[in-house]
Amino acid sequence: MEVAGVTTAGIVLILILWAWRVLNWLWLRPKKLERLLREQGLQGNPYRILVGDLKDLLKMQKEAKSKPMSLSDDIVPRVSPYLECSVNKHGRNSFIWFGPTPRVTLTDPELIKDVFNKISDFPKPNSNPLVNLLATGLVSYEGDKWSKHRRIINPAFHIENLKIMLPIFFESCNDLISKWEGMLSSDGSCEMDVWPFLQNLASDVISRTSFGSSYVEGRRIFELQKEQAELTMKVIVKVYIPGWRFLPTTIHRRMKEISRDVNDSLKEIINKRERALKAGEASRNDLLDILLESNQKEIQEHGSSKNVGMNLEDVIEECKLFYFAGQETTSVLLVWTMVLLSRYPNWQARAREEVLKVFGNQKPDFDGLSHLKIVTMILYEVLRLYPPVVGLARKVHKDVKLGNITLPAGVQVSLPTVLVHHDSELWGDDAKEFNPERFSEGLLKATKGRVSFFPFAWGPRICIGQNFSLLEAKMALSVILQHFSFELSPAYAHAPATVITLQPQFGAHIILRKVET
Numbered sequence: 001m002e003v004a005g006v007t008t009a010g011i012v013l014i015l016i017l018w019a020w021r022v023l024n025w026l027w028l029r030p031k032k033l034e035r036l037l038r039e040q041g042l043q044g045n046p047y048r049i050l051v052g053d054l055k056d057l058l059k060m061q062k063e064a065k066s067k068p069m070s071l072s073d074d075i076v077p078r079v080s081p082y083l084e085c086s087v088n089k090h091g092r093n094s095f096i097w098f099g100p101t102p103r104v105t106l107t108d109p110e111l112i113k114d115v116f117n118k119i120s121d122f123p124k125p126n127s128n129p130l131v132n133l134l135a136t137g138l139v140s141y142e143g144d145k146w147s148k149h150r151r152i153i154n155p156a157f158h159i160e161n162l163k164i165m166l167p168i169f170f171e172s173c174n175d176l177i178s179k180w181e182g183m184l185s186s187d188g189s190c191e192m193d194v195w196p197f198l199q200n201l202a203s204d205v206i207s208r209t210s211f212g213s214s215y216v217e218g219r220r221i222f223e224l225q226k227e228q229a230e231l232t233m234k235v236i237v238k239v240y241i242p243g244w245r246f247l248p249t250t251i252h253r254r255m256k257e258i259s260r261d262v263n264d265s266l267k268e269i270i271n272k273r274e275r276a277l278k279a280g281e282a283s284r285n286d287l288l289d290i291l292l293e294s295n296q297k298e299i300q301e302h303g304s305s306k307n308v309g310m311n312l313e314d315v316i317e318e319c320k321l322f323y324f325a326g327q328e329t330t331s332v333l334l335v336w337t338m339v340l341l342s343r344y345p346n347w348q349a350r351a352r353e354e355v356l357k358v359f360g361n362q363k364p365d366f367d368g369l370s371h372l373k374i375v376t377m378i379l380y381e382v383l384r385l386y387p388p389v390v391g392l393a394r395k396v397h398k399d400v401k402l403g404n405i406t407l408p409a410g411v412q413v414s415l416p417t418v419l420v421h422h423d424s425e426l427w428g429d430d431a432k433e434f435n436p437e438r439f440s441e442g443l444l445k446a447t448k449g450r451v452s453f454f455p456f457a458w459g460p461r462i463c464i465g466q467n468f469s470l471l472e473a474k475m476a477l478s479v480i481l482q483h484f485s486f487e488l489s490p491a492y493a494h495a496p497a498t499v500i501t502l503q504p505q506f507g508a509h510i511i512l513r514k515v516e517t
Contacts, residue, residue: 026050030100033410037095037102040405044086044095044102052097057082065505068493071343073385074432075496076422080390083416095411103393103414104407107423109450111403112415115394116451116459122394125412130252133259134225134232134500137314137321138464150464152298152310153318156290157464162471163366164285165209169472170363172204173479180484180512188514191489193507194338198476199226199331205472206326210287210319211269218323221265225324228258229500266316287322291315322465328501329388329456330469334476335508336386336496337379340434342488342510347436350374352481352515361482369474377436379473380443383455384427385434388501390418392457417454418502426452484512 030047037044045053060081069078076084086096087105095104106112115122123142132140138149155161176197183190207218231251273288277296283289292315299309310318341348354374355364392415396407407413424431426447427438439446447453456463463469480486488510495505 026100029410030097030102033102033408036408037104037411040407042093042095042104042405043090045090045097047097047100047102050100052099052101053082053086054097054099057096060085065495065497068495068506071494072432073340073434074422075386076418079496079498079502080416080418083391083414083419087419093405096414098412101410101412103412105414105416105419107416107420108403109420109426109452112420112454113451113458114402115413115415116454116457116461118400119460121396121398121400122413123397125393125395128235130235130255131232133255134228135317135320135324137317139321139325146461148298149310149314149318152294153291153464155294156287157468159467161285161290162468165468166366166369166471166475168208169205169475170479172201172208173476175204176201176476177479177483181514184512184514189511191491191509191511194486194510194512195331195335195504195508198334198338198508199327201476202327202331202334202472205330206323208286209468210322210326212284212286212288221262221323222327224258224262225320225327228255228262229324229328231255231258233499262320263316266319267312270312270315270319288319291318325463326465326468329463329465330472330476332386332388332501332503333379333382333469333473335504336502337382337473337477338480338486338510339488339492339494339504339508340382340385341378342486344434345487347374347378347434348481348485351378351477352485355478355481359478359482364475364478366471369471369478372474372478373440374436375474375477377439379470379477380439380446380453381434381436384421384453385432386496386502387417387421387455389455390498390502391416415454420452420454423452426450481515483515485515486510486512 026049034047064078064081083105086094092107093105095102106115124140127140138153141149183192203218203222211218231254234251274292277292283293295310302308351374354372358368358372393412395412396409398409400407420426422431443453451458456466491509493506496502497505
């Protein structure tokens with residue numbers, strides 16, 4: 001009887017502790033954070049248990065995505081309707097509730113600069129473990145692990161290695177041109193949705209530069225990662241409830257199945273390559289070889305203890321990240337560039353004139369691509385209006401001073417890229433219009449030295465692959481302009497939408513015409 005009494009008391013105590021933790025998570029902590037934020041002068045909606053603002057946010061997103069928008073570059077009301085509403089209602093530095101967690105929206109470039117620079121004070125938020133199935137790698141690590149991975153991966157993106165990869169960029173672009181030329185009718189024109197072609201191009205490039213394989217060989221990994229991204233988006237917009245991921249829902253099962261499949265495929269590629277390197281076979285100078293050689297060098301220099309270098313799982317995650325980020329970023333940059341140049345034929349003509357002046361009909365080379373001023377201005381303006389990722393988040397793990405406010409531990413900060421890029425106070429009255437001329441004297445002059453342009457993030461954690469992406473985009477755009485002029489098809493429906501990256505929801509229907517040479 002006495003033992004039973006002790007056991008019952010223990011169970012009751014556990015239940016009380018568990019109930020207290022749930023109450024704290026669902027109500028006490030959010031209300032405390034809300035009070036602290038309001039004391040700082042920040043405004044937002046009152047906290048609603050568990051869901052916060054998510055229900056309204058999802059409703060507005062669904063409504064915005066239900067139909068195309070007018071042919072305009074004022075895309076914020078469609079891609080971030082709730083955030084725009086919140087800022088208009090509560091002010092530029094306000095907060096929204098992402099479930100039981102408040103996110104402070106920052107639009108002041110000085111505050112954004114501080115967040116980007118102080119990486120130890122503002123680490124990335126912990127992801128839902130299901131979201132991590134898409135890819136972790138460098139983009140999600142913190143502290144020493146991030147420093148180590150950045151150091152090992154850096155050589156893969158050195159300018160000399162990018163120069164070596166340039167012929168691969170051209171080969172993939174040339175394949176695309178051949179496909180499009182084969183689709184032309186007798187009058188030298190063709191109407192098509194260029195979006196899947198540009199996705200395939202970027203996937204082909206990342207397959208060849210990462211693994212030395214063609215797109216056909218890498219197709220399976222690409223298709224699986226694409227499906228994983230769509231499933232990830234469904235998971236992201238739900239409140240994270242601890243333990244929920246273990247429930248065998250259809251989405252959860254499929255995400256885990258895809259992850260196992262992709263990991264097994266990459267493990268086979270990596271093991272095969274490591275055996276080849278150990279056997280003394282010549283390096284292929286692709287991203288995987290450079291990564292493995294850099295990793296081996298790190299281990300030789302610092303010893304082979306458990307925490308030195310990358311293990312097989314680390315390398316797999318970096319390969320998944322190469323594959324996903326490398327394909328996504330460039331394909332969306334190219335598709336919005338083609339859409340905008342279709343709408344602004346004068347800029348298309350100026351870009352083509354520059355490309356033909358520099359290269360004629362010859363294969364673009366590194367020096368020439370580096371000196372394409374008009375093409376670079378256009379790409380920057382596309383990245384400003386249609387940033388690949390519309391916003392970034394960081395967490396506050398200890399009380400921290402930011403400008404004249406003190407953010408309490410437990411809140412997050414939101415860096416709304418698309419809002420800042422479209423802000424007329426930062427970019428002028430034409431902020432919502434396509435005007436590459438604003439970049440004619442370079443990035444520094446265009447931004448007036450402020451952190452108001454960050455399509456690849458900013459500061460110490462700026463995207464390691466941004467030069468790779470921009471070089472690939474310059475190559476692809478140059479080759480396309482050498483061979484085709486293009487305009488929007490009457491079938492085109494303007495509908496930017498977020499699927500991890502900012503994509504054309506209904507494709508990009510364009511009419512291509514062969515350029516007479």
